[in-house]
Amino acid sequence: MAVTETPTMGSYLRSNMREYGILIALVLIMVFFQVATDGTLLRPVNLTNLFLQNSYIIIMALGMLLVIVTGHIDLSVGSVAGFVGALAAVMIVHWQLPVPVVFVACLLAGAVIGAAQGYWIAYWRIPSFIVTLAGMLVFRGLTLWLLEGASVGPFPKLFQSLSTGFVPDFFRDEKPNLTAMILGALAAAAIVWLSVRARARHQRYGIEDEPFVVFAVKNALVCFALLFISYLLATYRGLPNVLITMAVLISAYTFLTQSTTIGRRIYAIGGNEKAAKLSGIRTDRLTFLTFVNMGMLAALAGMIFAARLNTATPKAGVGFELDVIAAVFIGGASMSGGSGKIVGAVIGAFIMGVMNNGMSILGIGIDYQQVIKGLVLLAAVIFDVYNKNKQG
Amino acid sequence: MTAIMEMRSITKTFPGVKALSNVNLSVAQGEIHAICGENGAGKSTLMKVLSGVYPHGSYDGDIHYEGDTVAFKGIADSEHRGIIIIHQELALVPLLSIAENIFLGNEITHGGVIDWPETYTRTRELLKKVGLSEAPTTPVGKLGVGKQQLVEIAKALSKKVKLLILDEPTASLQENDSQKLLDLMLELKSQGITSIIISHKLNEIRRVADTVTVLRDGATVSTMSTPISEERIIRDMVGRDMESRYPDRVPKIGKVLMEVEGWNVWHPEQAERQMIKNVSFNVRAGEVVGIAGLMGSGRTELAMSVFGKSYGQNISGQVKIEGQLVDTATVNRAIDAGLAYVTEDRKGLGLILEDPIIRNTTLSALQKVSTRSVLDRGAERQVAEEYRRALRIRTPGVFQQVMNLSGGNQQKVVLSKWLFTDPKVLILDEPTRGIDVGAKFEIYNIINELAAQGRGIVMISSEMPELLGMCDRIYVMNEGAFVGELTREDASQERIMSMIVRGDKHGGH
Missing domain, CATH: 3.40.50.300 (P-loop containing nucleotide triphosphate hydrolases)
Structure with missing residues (x-):
């Protein structure tokens, strides 16, 4: 067989159709709504809202990706987020505890909830669908009980800043916000530097198969997007705190999944659990830990959501699990486990978010919105299966 | 004695493999006929040809049964003529009752409604014939393997069996259950039912069989009648050139x-x-x-x-x-x-098929290609390349998915994985x-x-x-x-x- 180290551009794009396809889909959807809403979509205020509205979905999608990669599912995340938001409200508003203490306690509560569910799934081999369906009901009920059916709020400024706070401008008092632009430029520079370095390293080992044109265009687009977005945000109120949180988490989880032994082992579990176990991987412990992690991220998302509304309501988090799971599958993860990327899940979440936002601006009724979102999810997965069959 | 069933020059090929070549088998009316052979000799394949699992047209040769040349298109055809095969892996539904299992697909009905009284009466009769006293409503999953085997035979009897085929029936049975089963075979023989038994156990064969046919590498080696010589069976089973x-x-x-x-x-x-x-x-x-x-x-x-x-x-x-x-x-x-264990089930237990060679190679010793849990891609690549060269894995590169490799190359990847643990x-x-x-x-x-x-x-x-x-x-x-x-x-x-x-x-x- 011939060794083809650097494939032609066409064949490269075709074999990586899934990854580029979803990015192209996001761009097309944004362009469509940008035009359809007469430019409202990318107005600084709307763009800021877009990030605030979707932050909690994206944060939970990071944990859900790991859960789905191991071949499981977590239906309880919406209820857990709602419960932890309520817990935070009760601790701050009723018990008058200091915000940092509450923040840490709530993250721990999330971890404990994740552990309680993961224990049955990993060590007792009870299907995750059942365990987390039970969790979904239990924590919805506990939220109602905790709040006694009423909303609890408002929160102090410090807690609100989790979601609605902005990174202040350290340089001057007028718009556009210079700090935001500098941070955006730094992020763009960092991404380019990292990918150039990675490319050089890959070439040294002879494992690079991305054509240079694709590499250059991709980096140019990413830089442009980052600079453009940070400029737009700078002309409004600057970078939202939650955007920084998201960026840090996305980077950390990308690193975890791509470059650490833990990440590699999680993918191995989803790929073939029995083979992974016989290869010396402690499959039950790792599965347990993915649920602990999911619980913590759900807790963080719950607090951010409560902070954004400035009140904890019994309805908080209803239906979140569906958006989160949809984001991960739109992002290319496989139902049977073993595949899927953090970047994909984030893009998947943005696709859902932009569609929600765009359709709302257009005044499309909630009825049609649901139908359209459902069809997009179905189309994305069909596209996946179709591609796989064509290759296989 | 006249032959109830005769298979003449049966040849069956699978892609790349000739499983049976010109096999002849003649089973006399009313006898117990044993078929012996090593694993892979073609015993089960031959029985699948006979029972129509491999339909007429997918093999060469003729089958004569009760004086006719038959062309079974599926199990339903052969069962209709009274040929019933009981496979090694029992085909019972564990959660259904004995009665439901026996009449599954063959229910006693009046206008689409199951006649339970009649079903239970008939089940009791059948169970008595095979020496079971369980209630017809007992779930099959509650029975031991030996009794499940007997339920299978009762099911065969319910279909008016004339030629009963048992594929290694005692392989998973305890000694006394095996004895009961063999006794039952002799009992059925006295009622005029012909049986074919596939078995490795020579003492059992000597006890019940009237005739033995030995298969080796997809061909008939010998057919012998009583008295059966164990030495000859063993020699015929293994006697191939190195x-x-x-x-x-x-x-x-x-x-x-x-x-x-x-x-x-x-x-x-x-x-x-x-x-x-x-x-x-x-x-x-x-x-x-x-x-x-x-x-x-x-x-x-x-x-x-x-x-x-x-x-x-x-x-x-x-x-x-x-x-x-x-x-x-x-x-x-x-x-x-x-310790290292290279499994017999390469695809199911040995490899992550969708992953490339490189990931499979390092899976059991990831700590050797990482520092503080962070993977060193370069070191990993070097390791994979080393083993690819050392074991001569034929592939365009170590990023090839292992599912695309041949069996031999897949086995080398599994060996690489274990050798890397030293x-x-x-x-x-x-x-x-x-x-x-x-x-x-x-x-x-x-x-x-x-x-x-x-x-x-x-x-x-x-x-x-x-x-x-x-x-x-x-x-x-x-x-x-x-x-x-x-x-x-x-x-x-x-x-x-x-x-x-x-x-x-x-x-x-």
């Missing part, structure tokens, strides 16, 4: 590397069923030790229970490596102790199954090379010539126990087979 060659090796055998003592294992679900019975064995540095035995004799169960208790429950016994007692209770600890002892379970002849020779070379490095090799194989060609010493296993041990000089296919089928400790003639 056609494939084995690389030469001058063994340099050192001190004892691994010892397993008093190993006992019980079935993971059926707590009362002992799968491994007080097994002890050892392997020395530089030695290749074989474990011979038929499928289901407990070889894989032994290996997997030793390797991190990956099979069974209530495991007892000791494992020593270089004289030190070691803990092999989890796969991790077994690996740390210096084990002292490798347990190889059917290392050349499903691999073509050329690749087999390469695997043999790798095995010899590993032994020459001073590692101990335990080789499990169903192919006796392979064990004879490769091993310095061979343990013979049957029904969960070791029934003998042979040195390279003493070992022969006849002696091994004789130990297995007769429980003969010495394998002598």
Whole structure:
């Protein structure tokens, strides 16, 4: 067989159709709504809202990706987020505890909830669908009980800043916000530097198969997007705190999944659990830990959501699990486990978010919105299966 | 006696393999006809041709039955004529009752409504015939394997069976259940039902069979009537030329590397069923030790229970490596102790098929290509390339998904994975199954090379010539126990087979 180290551009794009396809889909959807809403979509205020509205979905999608990669599912995340938001409200508003203490306690509560569910799934081999369906009901009920059916709020400024706070401008008092632009430029520079370095390293080992044109265009687009977005945000109120949180988490989880032994082992579990176990991987412990992690991220998302509304309501988090799971599958993860990327899940979440936002601006009724979102999810997965069959 | 059924020059090919070639089989009216042969000799394939699992047209040759030339298109056709096959894996639905199972697909109905009183009455009659006294409403899953077998026969009787085919019916039965089953076969014979029994157990064959046909490598070797000579059956079963060659090796055998003592294992679900019975064995540095035995004799169960208790429950016994007692209770600890297990089920248990070669190679020793849990891609790539070269894995690159590799190359990837853990002892379970002849020779070379490095090799194989060609010493296993041990000089296919089928400790003639 011939060794083809650097494939032609066409064949490269075709074999990586899934990854580029979803990015192209996001761009097309944004362009469509940008035009359809007469430019409202990318107005600084709307763009800021877009990030605030979707932050909690994206944060939970990071944990859900790991859960789905191991071949499981977590239906309880919406209820857990709602419960932890309520817990935070009760601790701050009723018990008058200091915000940092509450923040840490709530993250721990999330971890404990994740552990309680993961224990049955990993060590007792009870299907995750059942365990987390039970969790979904239990924590919805506990939220109602905790709040006694009423909303609890408002929160102090410090807690609100989790979601609605902005990174202040350290340089001057007028718009556009210079700090935001500098941070955006730094992020763009960092991404380019990292990918150039990675490319050089890959070439040294002879494992690079991305054509240079694709590499250059991709980096140019990413830089442009980052600079453009940070400029737009700078002309409004600057970078939202939650955007920084998201960026840090996305980077950390990308690193975890791509470059650490833990990440590699999680993918191995989803790929073939029995083979992974016989290869010396402690499959039950790792599965347990993915649920602990999911619980913590759900807790963080719950607090951010409560902070954004400035009140904890019994309805908080209803239906979140569906958006989160949809984001991960739109992002290319496989139902049977073993595949899927953090970047994909984030893009998947943005696709859902932009569609929600765009359709709302257009005044499309909630009825049609649901139908359209459902069809997009179905189309994305069909596209996946179709591609796989064509290759296989 | 006239023949009830005759198969003439049956030839059946699968892509790339000739499973049956010009097989003739003639079964007389009212007799019990035994079919013997090694694993892969073509026994089950022949029975599947007869019963229509492989429909008419997918094989060459003729089948004559009750004076007609028949062309079955499926099991329904053959069952309609009274030919019923009971497979090794029972086809009962565990959650349904005995009565429901017996009449499944064949219910007694009036206008689409099941007539339960009639069903239960008929079930009771049938159960009486096979010697069962269970209530017809008992779920089949509550019965032991032996009784389930009898329910299968009752089901066959409900369909007015004329020719009953039993595929290794006693393989998973305890001794007294086996006796009951054989008694029933003789009872059915006295009622005029003809039977074909596939079995490895010569004592059983001698007890019930009127005629024996031996198959080997997809062809009929001999047919003999009573009195049946066990020696002749054994010789005919194994008597093939040593056609494939084995690389030469001058063994340099050192001190004892691994010892397993008093190993006992019980079935993971059926707590009362002992799968491994007080097994002890050892392997020395530089030695290749074989474990011979038929499928289901407990070889894989032994290996997997030793390797991190990956099979069974209530495991007892000791494992020593270089004289030190070691803990092999989890796969991790077994690996740390210096063990590696290359599974017989490459695709199901050995590889992550969708992952590339490189990821499969490093999976068991990721810590060797990482610092503080962060992977070093360059080091990983170097390792994968090293093993690709050393084991001559034929592939465009180490980023090739292993699902696209041939069986031989996949096996080399599994070996790479285990060699990268640098084990002292490798347990190889059917290392050349499903691999073509050329690749087999390469695997043999790798095995010899590993032994020459001073590692101990335990080789499990169903192919006796392979064990004879490769091993310095061979343990013979049957029904969960070791029934003998042979040195390279003493070992022969006849002696091994004789130990297995007769429980003969010495394998002598």
